[in-house]
Amino acid sequence: MTDTVSFIDDLTAVHVGNRLEAWSGGALLHLGIVEEKLPELGVLWIREVGTGQRKMLDVISYDLRLH
Numbered sequence: 001m002t003d004t005v006s007f008i009d010d011l012t013a014v015h016v017g018n019r020l021e022a023w024s025g026g027a028l029l030h031l032g033i034v035e036e037k038l039p040e041l042g043v044l045w046i047r048e049v050g051t052g053q054r055k056m057l058d059v060i061s062y063d064l065r066l067h
Contacts, residue, residue: 007063011039019067020046022057030055031067 032046
């Protein structure tokens with residue numbers, strides 16, 4: 001059986017407070033809570049779990065999915 005992963009390409013489905021994963025090249029690079037978003041630009045900001053750092057992510061550079 002194969003698991004299919006559904007990545008987000010439309011940030012209107014993402015809400016402040018959602019837990020989000022950012023993947024690239026099949027590796028999980030960032031995990032955090034959405035703090036702010038600009039869906040019209042395809043970017044959002046998360047507060048990373050563990051480090052507490054704020055990180056800007058975009059739908060072009062990362063494969064994003066809700067955690």
